[in-house]
Amino acid sequence: MRVVVLGGGFGGLELTARLSAEFGDAVDIVLIDQHDAFVFGFSKLDVMFGRTEPPWVRHRYDEIAKPGVRFVQATVRSIDPAARRVETDAGPFEGDVLVVGLGADLDIAATPGLAEAGHEFYTVDGAFSARDVLAGFEGGDVLIGVLSTPYKCPPAPSETALLLHDQLVRRGLRGRSTISLVVDFPRPIPPSPEASDVLLAAFEERGIAWHPRREVCALDPARGVATLRDGAEMPFDLFLGVPVHRAPAVVVESGLTENGWIPVDPLTLETAFPGVYAVGDVAAVGTPRAGTFAEGHAAVVADRLAARIRGDEPSAEYAGRGVCYIEFGDDRIATVDITFFGDRRTGELRGPSAEYVAHKAEFGSSRIRRWFDREWTAT
Numbered sequence: 001m002r003v004v005v006l007g008g009g010f011g012g013l014e015l016t017a018r019l020s021a022e023f024g025d026a027v028d029i030v031l032i033d034q035h036d037a038f039v040f041g042f043s044k045l046d047v048m049f050g051r052t053e054p055p056w057v058r059h060r061y062d063e064i065a066k067p068g069v070r071f072v073q074a075t076v077r078s079i080d081p082a083a084r085r086v087e088t089d090a091g092p093f094e095g096d097v098l099v100v101g102l103g104a105d106l107d108i109a110a111t112p113g114l115a116e117a118g119h120e121f122y123t124v125d126g127a128f129s130a131r132d133v134l135a136g137f138e139g140g141d142v143l144i145g146v147l148s149t150p151y152k153c154p155p156a157p158s159e160t161a162l163l164l165h166d167q168l169v170r171r172g173l174r175g176r177s178t179i180s181l182v183v184d185f186p187r188p189i190p191p192s193p194e195a196s197d198v199l200l201a202a203f204e205e206r207g208i209a210w211h212p213r214r215e216v217c218a219l220d221p222a223r224g225v226a227t228l229r230d231g232a233e234m235p236f237d238l239f240l241g242v243p244v245h246r247a248p249a250v251v252v253e254s255g256l257t258e259n260g261w262i263p264v265d266p267l268t269l270e271t272a273f274p275g276v277y278a279v280g281d282v283a284a285v286g287t288p289r290a291g292t293f294a295e296g297h298a299a300v301v302a303d304r305l306a307a308r309i310r311g312d313e314p315s316a317e318y319a320g321r322g323v324c325y326i327e328f329g330d331d332r333i334a335t336v337d338i339t340f341f342g343d344r345r346t347g348e349l350r351g352p353s354a355e356y357v358a359h360k361a362e363f364g365s366s367r368i369r370r371w372f373d374r375e376w377t378a379t
């Protein structure tokens with residue numbers, strides 16, 4: 001069986017590792033990504049807050065030496081889901097199975113003024129350069145704004161506010177700074193009232209202003225003011241934004257999307273096209289956009305493909321579960337065990353405590369061990 005995997009993110013890497021571990025050379029996997037290296041989302045925050053260096057968090061795809069796997073660095077230019085064929089900079093590829101794991105693109109230009117007056121911290125380049133911006137910041141009004149929903153890693157803006165608080169305290173700048181967080185959610189972690197309450201208490205304790213159900217739609221570089229959808233204005237000295245998320249243009253042009261994302265069978269991750277699956281942020285599964293869920297999608301697809309290869313009836317089904325880590329600053333981390341399954345949405349909180357710092361570190365280390373066959377610790 002030839003499996004063409006588009007995107008070497010959480011979804012693509014998990015799928016590739018699982019199939020190679022079970023079948024080795026007996027399966028032919030082509031993994032295609034436009035970049036030369038994988039970077040965890042949480043490593044963006046680690047770099048931004050000076051906890052590690054950029055080269056340390058880049059995991060080069062050409063280090064993948066798994067039986068049956070060929071990595072191709074190329075941009076996917078078109079996808080023909082009916083033929084399970086793609087055109088790329090490195091030529092065409094066709095598979096018995098096509099797995100689309102191209103993630104969400106970040107559209108900075110969609111928010112007027114963001115590129116001129118603000119800083120985004122969701123792309124690798126944006127987060128790495130935000131590090132210098134934060135290091136040079138001399139205090140003032142900081143506005144953290146999520147510019148569209150859904151967006152990946154719902155806790156990340158809250159973590160950013162808390163880590164920024166710590167950084168400003170350390171630098172003696174907190175007294176002359178404000179931190180405001182604007183998110184179009186009713187509470188910080190919608191499926192977990194418990195985690196949301198703990199976050200809201202942490203914001204209150206630290207004087208972080210929380211503005212729910214509101215969205216910044218434009219920045220005015222001349223006046224240093226953000227305009228919200230309800231017409232209100234908020235002044236800022238430093239704007240840190242989560243850009244508008246969209247499915248990559250090549251996915252939209254392929255005809256695979258509906259309402260902006262790829263609809264899939266939520267139990268099997270298969271699209272309307274036989275043999276074509278979508279995993280991770282690009283798929284409309286009903287779960288939040290996060291690596292932990294992308295990995296869960298990929299595990300189900302891998303199990304179903306494995307059954308097919310063995311000649312069995314596929315039985316694995318997705319159950320909508322993922323475990324997210326939330327940095328509270330001050331070397332304390334919480335976990336939220338989230339399940340999104342049909343109408344059932346739960347989020348069980350553990351922590352925050354120092355104990356989960358080691359759990360989160362092992363989460364990163366174990367993925368790099370599994371995907372790249374080497375040892376690594378996040379910071």
Ligand SMILES: Cc1cc2nc3c(=O)[nH]c(=O)nc-3n(C[C@H](O)[C@H](O)[C@H](O)COP(=O)(O)OP(=O)(O)OC[C@H]3O[C@@H](n4cnc5c(N)ncnc54)[C@H](O)[C@@H]3O)c2cc1C
Pocket residue numbers: 006007008009010011012032033034035040041042043044045074075076077101102103104121122123152153156248250279280281282289290291292293294324325
């Ligand atoms: C600041 C931050 C913190 C985060 N923290 C966490 C966390 O603690 N835990 C967690 O679970 N999640 C976290 N996330 C979310 C997580 O990073 C994403 O949800 C996850 O990476 C999604 O996986 P994916 O495989 O769907 O897509 P991605 O990991 O985004 O991978 C998609 C890949 O497709 C490639 N690609 C796209 N278009 C093309 C093309 N045309 N041609 C070729 N290649 C292409 C991209 O280069 C990319 O490598 C965080 C995200 C951010 C930004």
